[in-house]
Amino acid sequence: MYVLHFGDIAPYLPVLAHALVLTIELTAMATLGSLGLSYVLAFVLGGANRWLRLTIEWYVQIIRNTPVLIQMFLIYFGLPLAGVRLDPFTAGVIALIVNNTAYITEILRGGIQSIPRGQIDAARISGLGRGRIYLSIVLPQASRKTYSAVTNQLIILFLNTSVCSYVALNELTATAMSVASDTYRMFEVYLLIAAVYVVLTFVLGGLFRLVERLRLNWETQ
Template sequence: MTEQLHFSELWPHWPELLAGVWITVQLTVMATAGGLALGILGAAIRSGRPSWLSRIWGAYVELIRNTPFVVQLFFIVFGLPNMGLKMTAGEAALLAMIVNLGAYSTEIVRAGIQVTPKGQWEAGRVLGLTRAQTFIRIVLPPALQRIYPALVSQCIIVMLGSSVVSQVSYEELTFAANLIQSRTFLSFEVYLVTAGIYLILSIAMRQLLLAAGRRWLGVQA
């Protein structure tokens, strides 16, 4: 017998899916902004003179890059409250995504900074700029141009990884899909539609970030 598909039965549940999409988009926007800011700060610290702060940041990067995101999320949700730091599922999900993206983007941005000619640092000193001013105005823009596609890809990976936060009952897209599946038992239809939505989100996010890169950084991609 041929299995009948029942996509039409999902129509009453579209409001739940759209609500999940909206939460996923909000979470992604805030996590991307926070994670990239954290990564740039970390790259500046890691690219400077060796110091205790640089070593601590390096340990943080290695810890995050070598542990599963779901474990990081569970530690924030279930571990931090034991230390007196309580937060909602949404706050925990956002913090976990920022911390995760911050670690990866630190190394991506640092890779772009490391190939920056030393003459650019010297040019900043000649112009009377501080090291921070030289970094922000002279070193960082071309470094971001070099590594921007890799940075965009990492942001998309973090967006897709947001599906894990459904494990802590945060009502994003995957949580909505799981809830609908449990009510309708239309596993194939629900998860095929959900996969399509994630695909659309990924393509849209890539195009928007690349357009922003071309507009603000002059990225040729």
């Protein structure tokens, strides 16, 4: 019978903790970038410029129908052919933003389309500009309608940071692979890392639910 020996990986816990911090930083930067860009693209999709709308729609479809790992490789290994060299962390952040922005944009578009057209028409009759209508009427309602879907996508973003291990970024998964090769304790290392991902996923989910509960309490007051 196999006997677990977690003591063999105890000396590597500081290294794994450092990798975890890097993973959290990667997640935070990609989250901010994805959310910001998604709201901008969702705004453009509602505009009158047909070519811009088509460009964004093609971008969303291409990204949603290709693996994030291929996108990562294209950014990290492909851009140097055009003279643009990125360090692994920057390439990882950009790839995660590019991937998740497509999904969140599509989620937001669904939320925007669910808003009754009469509200927008009434706002236009009242003299509000398109930007003011988007910020004051469309965006708040779309955000509420799509909150669960967007936060689920952000959790997926966190889990997808493991893909960055393929471009030599020493985040949590890459460091775990290195520790496993050093200690020959594959099962213990990956079991520990799986537990870390599960715990952090529950923590993220709990934080998102807390924010939603606080928002609901604030709106009912």
